[in-house]
Amino acid sequence: MPSAAAAPSSLYIGLMSGTSLDGVDGVLVDFAHGTRVLQHASCGFDPALRAELLALNSPGGQDELHRAALAANALARSYAGVVAELLRQAGTPAAQVAAIGAHGQTVRHRPQLFDGCGYTLQLNSPALLAEWTGIAVVADLRSRDVAAGGQGAPLVPAFHQGLFGRPGETTLVLNIGGIANLSVLADDGVLGFDCGPGNALMDGWCLQHTGQAFDNGGQWAASGRVLPELLAQLMGEPFLAQQPPKSTGRDLFHAHWLQQHLARCPAAGRAPAADIQATLTEFTAASCADAVRRFGRGGVELLVCGGGALNTHLMHRLAALLPGVQVATTAARGLPPLQVEAAAFAWLARQALLGLPGNLPSVTGARGPRILGAIYPA
Structure with a gap:
């Protein structure tokens, strides 16, 4: 991994909700000396949210935009709950955490298709997550790699x-x-x-x-x-x-x-x-x-x-x-x-805040290294 100047804080949170649709895993990571996971917390998805996320993976449903927006809000609520539990377990104030890495829930992943660029789409509401947690959020971690001709995955x-x-x-x-x-x-x-x-x-x-x-x-x-x-x-x-x-x-x-x-x-x-x-x-x-x-x-x-x-x-x-x-x-x-991928997204959030690349062109096929993610300040 590239070396970097000291971050405002060495504490980051990574959140992972993957294609298994089983729920959210979160970790609080200290990057002061390597990678040290301080706490791990998880929560299962409410059955109705899981069913909706699964349905949104397939095209053809009614009023998909409305449903996707509400599902993104519900997902952010689950994320915020895991963040609160991590901070509670660690006895750490939100102000001590530099950022949360939350890439969201992938519902379409079609890079390089259709128009030569394609797209990758993750449901998320990072602005809500920043509001609810009081912590900066780094989201939309895949689309810049896709824009650079890459697959946008895997990023780990x-x-x-x-x-x-x-x-x-x-x-x-x-x-x-x-x-x-x-x-x-x-x-x-x-x-x-x-x-x-x-x-x-x-x-x-x-x-x-x-x-x-x-x-x-x-x-x-x-x-x-x-x-x-x-x-x-x-x-x-x-x-x-x-x-x-x-x-x-x-x-x-x-x-x-x-x-x-x-x-x-x-x-x-x-x-x-x-x-x-x-x-x-x-x-x-x-x-x-x-x-x-x-x-x-x-x-x-x-x-x-x-x-x-x-x-x-x-x-x-x-x-x-x-x-x-x-x-x-x-x-x-x-x-x-169960902590590895969540820790990877904490690391990707850190890379974004430090202005360092998060992708590997040898992996994704992108035209070069890119800083990944959009930052929603606390």
Whole structure:
């Protein structure tokens, strides 16, 4: 990471609500000497907000602009609640925090499409968040990279490099949120890209058939059997074969995409729901493992973060598919899996306040380094 002059304060808050749509994770980070997470807090989404955010991921609904604006306000309210809890736990006044990094909730991500530039759209109400918390907010962190010809995602590899990179070694960091992304941290440069569906398909199927938001520990998937024909069909998704830079989201990996594949696979129509869950889990593991084999530059350590790191069955499958790679969570390097992405957005807020780039052109494909984000003062 680039060196920088001292910030007004070394304390920053990072907020993360990802494509899993399970809620908000927040961290209070002290960057005075490296990266030290002082507090972690989280809250689940109200079911009505989660359903609305999921609906807004798909085009065609009525009065979308009105609904999106209200959903953004509700999201900011959830963010403010997590910020208040972080400050309460830490005993830290809001005035001591330099800024909050809050990139919002992605509902469309279509870079480089349609008109050659495309767009990425995150719901957020950063002005409200600044009002409610009394802390400066850095938001809209992806659009400048897209304007510079980049994918706008993933943005975490630069942070991963500073936190987990080691001279003379190639370290791999796999974030499994709703979408999975891989960071390849090597002496000759950093590579990063979205590599598959992460938890999005697994969580959706689990909610539909069990009423649970996710498959706890992967126990349900472990009770089923993988359907080879369906797995082969899923692995044939053209996005998986694309070369980086590349990024994706629920624009591609959504319930209708899955239903289309199920309809084309006779074995899936006769299979128990647990077998579909087992196959979806294997699909996530296999697409991630394929990315590691193709682009991992010989790295023998894979650090996993995000909610997928808590899926024991998924972690076992990753280890089985990558026999020459040591698979562990980022806790092995001192940062629990659910804190990594939130800490990355705290770091991106710091970069913006210091006037330093937050993107890596080698990752996103942008024309050059750019300062990311819009600042809403306290």
